[in-house]
Amino acid sequence: MRMPEQHVPDQFEDRLRTLLARAAEAIPPDTDVFEHVRQAHARGTHRSRVAGSRPVLATIAAVLVVALLAGALTFARPGGPLRPPGVTGTPTTAATATAASPIVIVPPICDASGSNEPVFPVGPRVDHSVAISGQVSVHGITLTLDRAYADATQTVITYHIQPGANLPQPEYPLLLDAQGSRYANFYSSSGQGGGGIAIFAPLPPEQLGTPQMLTFFTQRMRSVPQQYQVPTPPAVTLVDGPWQIPFTITPVAGTSVALSNAPATHNGLTIQPLRLDVAPPGGDLDGASGGERVLLRLSGLAPGMHLSDAANVGQAFILAGTASSSCGGGTLALVLPDGQPILPGLVQPVGLIVATTDAEVQAQRAQTVGPSGTVDLEAVFYAPIPAGTSVTLYFDDVRAQVAGVHKSTSVQGPWQFQLPPTP
Amino acid sequence: MQFDDDGEAIRRCQRGDIGGLETLMARYQVPALRLAYLLLGDRTTAEDVVQDSFLLAYQGMARFRAGGAFSPWFYRIVTNTARQQRRRATTRREISVERLPGGDAGSPPFARAAEPSDRDPQVDPALQAERLEEREEVLRALAELTRKQREAVVLRYYVGCSDRELAAILGCREGTARQRLHGGLAALRQIIARRYAWLDVTAPTPTASPPPPTH
Numbered sequence: 281m282r283m284p285e286q287h288v289p290d291q292f293e294d295r296l297r298t299l300l301a302r303a304a305e306a307i308p309p310d311t312d313v314f315e316h317v318r319q320a321h322a323r324g325t326h327r328s329r330v331a332g333s334r335p336v337l338a339t340i341a342a343v344l345v346v347a348l349l350a351g352a353l354t355f356a357r358p359g360g361p362l363r364p365p366g367v368t369g370t371p372t373t374a375a376t377a378t379a380a381s382p383i384v385i386v387p388p389i390c391d392a393s394g395s396n397e398p399v400f401p402v403g404p405r406v407d408h409s410v411a412i413s414g415q416v417s418v419h420g421i422t423l424t425l426d427r428a429y430a431d432a433t434q435t436v437i438t439y440h441i442q443p444g445a446n447l448p449q450p451e452y453p454l455l456l457d458a459q460g461s462r463y464a465n466f467y468s469s470s471g472q473g474g475g476g477i478a479i480f481a482p483l484p485p486e487q488l489g490t491p492q493m494l495t496f497f498t499q500r501m502r503s504v505p506q507q508y509q510v511p512t513p514p515a516v517t518l519v520d521g522p523w524q525i526p527f528t529i530t531p532v533a534g535t536s537v538a539l540s541n542a543p544a545t546h547n548g549l550t551i552q553p554l555r556l557d558v559a560p561p562g563g564d565l566d567g568a569s570g571g572e573r574v575l576l577r578l579s580g581l582a583p584g585m586h587l588s589d590a591a592n593v594g595q596a597f598i599l600a601g602t603a604s605s606s607c608g609g610g611t612l613a614l615v616l617p618d619g620q621p622i623l624p625g626l627v628q629p630v631g632l633i634v635a636t637t638d639a640e641v642q643a644q645r646a647q648t649v650g651p652s653g654t655v656d657l658e659a660v661f662y663a664p665i666p667a668g669t670s671v672t673l674y675f676d677d678v679r680a681q682v683a684g685v686h687k688s689t690s691v692q693g694p695w696q697f698q699l700p701p702t703p
Numbered sequence: 704m705q706f707d708d709d710g711e712a713i714r715r716c717q718r719g720d721i722g723g724l725e726t727l728m729a730r731y732q733v734p735a736l737r738l739a740y741l742l743l744g745d746r747t748t749a750e751d752v753v754q755d756s757f758l759l760a761y762q763g764m765a766r767f768r769a770g771g772a773f774s775p776w777f778y779r780i781v782t783n784t785a786r787q788q789r790r791r792a793t794t795r796r797e798i799s800v801e802r803l804p805g806g807d808a809g810s811p812p813f814a815r816a817a818e819p820s821d822r823d824p825q826v827d828p829a830l831q832a833e834r835l836e837e838r839e840e841v842l843r844a845l846a847e848l849t850r851k852q853r854e855a856v857v858l859r860y861y862v863g864c865s866d867r868e869l870a871a872i873l874g875c876r877e878g879t880a881r882q883r884l885h886g887g888l889a890a891l892r893q894i895i896a897r898r899y900a901w902l903d904v905t906a907p908t909p910t911a912s913p914p915p916p917t918h
Contacts, residue, residue, distance in 0.1 A: 293888070305737075305739075306746060312728075312735055314732070316750075645846060687901055
């Protein structure tokens with residue numbers, strides 16, 4: 281392709297070309313997705329975001345599991361030998377974030393070595409989900425809610441959609457409470473036959489333990505045809521609704537502890553944990569066996585920094601038969617006394633707009649840190665901590681824009697806080 | 704330029720020979736992945752888009768006009784498919800635990816699929832960190848454009864499309880394509896000047912990767 285001959289690009293355009301070319305190098309030149317395509321072609325199906333639809337990644341994961349079992353997972357400790365997870369070490373002592381705090385180093389989730397894959401402890405699997413009823417039909421597509429469970433770490437709903445052909449699934453589903461607050465859907469999947477599951481960010485502590493009227497909402501349904509034809513688009517069919525079904529559920533209260541840890545400051549960034557919520561086992565609807573939610577406060581940020589950038593840490597979970605992980609600018613973890621880190625499955629700034637439309641995405645991108653330079657973060661962990669265990673909340677470095685600095689940089693920590701023993 | 708024997712690969716696809724698709728993928732998958740990545744800012748989603756796009760192209764190859772250029776036709780499919788992809792707030796890699804040998808949702812240990820390395824041991828770590836930061840901020844700046852502006856900017860300044868090609872890929876008139884491009888470029892100048900001023904240094908820097916195949 282050729283540029284128009286009469287156009288003389290200015291320096292900015294030249295620079296833009298270079299920047300785009302360098303950004304694109306995130307895709308290595310030896311990337312090969314042919315095998316994915318060949319398998320999908322052989323199956324005769326069109327792939328969508330459905331659990332169990334990434335066979336090649338599953339293969340990679342299987343290889344890494346073997347590597348893990350071979351002891352490849354290591355946690356580095358300063359001045360000490362590498363050790364695998366599960367090996368009991370010296371328990372950390374109770375302390376706030378001071379120089380005397382135990383030093384815990386959690387390797388970053390995206391270390392290229394691949395030797396630091398996250399693992400998650402599991403507890404007893406108990407299903408305390410409840411049957412919910414509700415059905416709505418729009419344009420011949422019927423959405424029926426089946427079961428639900430809610431606690432301090434999640435609200436999870438199972439549903440089915442008829443007709444179930446063409447893998448129908450809600451497009452950008454939302455959960456709304458009686459006050460109109462919106463809760464983000466961070467995982468959903470639909471399978472053949474129309475059955476599906478959706479997991480949402482948790483309700484606030486004050487809504488736990490008492491009956492809550494919630495609404496499952498989706499503006500559109502997306503269906504991926506089993507047999508499709510070009511010309512494109514569309515490859516998928518989007519049917520406008522909305523579908524919305526109210527239901528009532530009493531979220532499991534669990535325990536909530538106000539934390540008294542002193543704030544800690546490194547390189548201009550102050551972090552303080554404010555609250556620890558512990559969810560008991562009971563969420564087996566998606567395989568969860570308990571979890572935690574920690575409310576943190578970050579201070580010293582530059583006013584005007586994008587709010588969404590405040591949650592730039594690695595995240596990982598195993599829920600609903602799917603393992604998901606994402607790279608981030610830093611590592612946030614709860615570290616068990618034996619050194620095993622639990623990574624958060626969900627980290628979100630409090631007050632961040634839940635975006636499902638282009639306009640909301642733009643509005644979210646326009647949200648910035650206010651004049652106070654303070655942001656509260658909610659970090660949710662989907663793994664149980666044994667009762668009576670004191671864990672270390674660990675934050676290694678944070679990619680953030682601190683006050684007085686003109687751009688985001690890696691702000692070095694670590695920030696460490698010994699949390700009180702879980703109930 | 705178009706690869707001389709795209710036509711033969713296309714004809715093989717039209718005969719139902721998936722080997723023809725393999726040939727085309729060997730040529731176009733990396734530029735297509737990079738195009739989708741710049742449009743979406745997410746590698747995993749970009750892979751999904753490109754896989755779907757090749758399948759769509761293969762299914763629709765019977766309608767491909769003999770003698771036509773493959774790359775703009777295919778980049779149109781990629782761009783359209785990228786529009787339909789679900790946005791995700793974070794870059795997540797999802798793997799079915801159920802498909803792991805002996806796996807189920809609650810059986811540790813589980814290993815995350817390896818993220819492609821952002822760290823090349825041959826390159827100075829400080830430079831790598833700077834490049835990583837630069838990439839993130841470029842993607843953030845692109846994300847602040849409207850979808851139509853972003854498509855126009857990426858297709859012009861990464862793929863190298865002319866106005867006519869832009870219009871063909873975006874499915875609009877040339878004048879509309881130019882409007883989107885100029886609007887996007889103006890917006891990007893402002894965004895970079897306001898938030899990412901350090902990106903706008905005008906010293907020329909060599910590009911390490913070759914440009915995508917074009918016709």
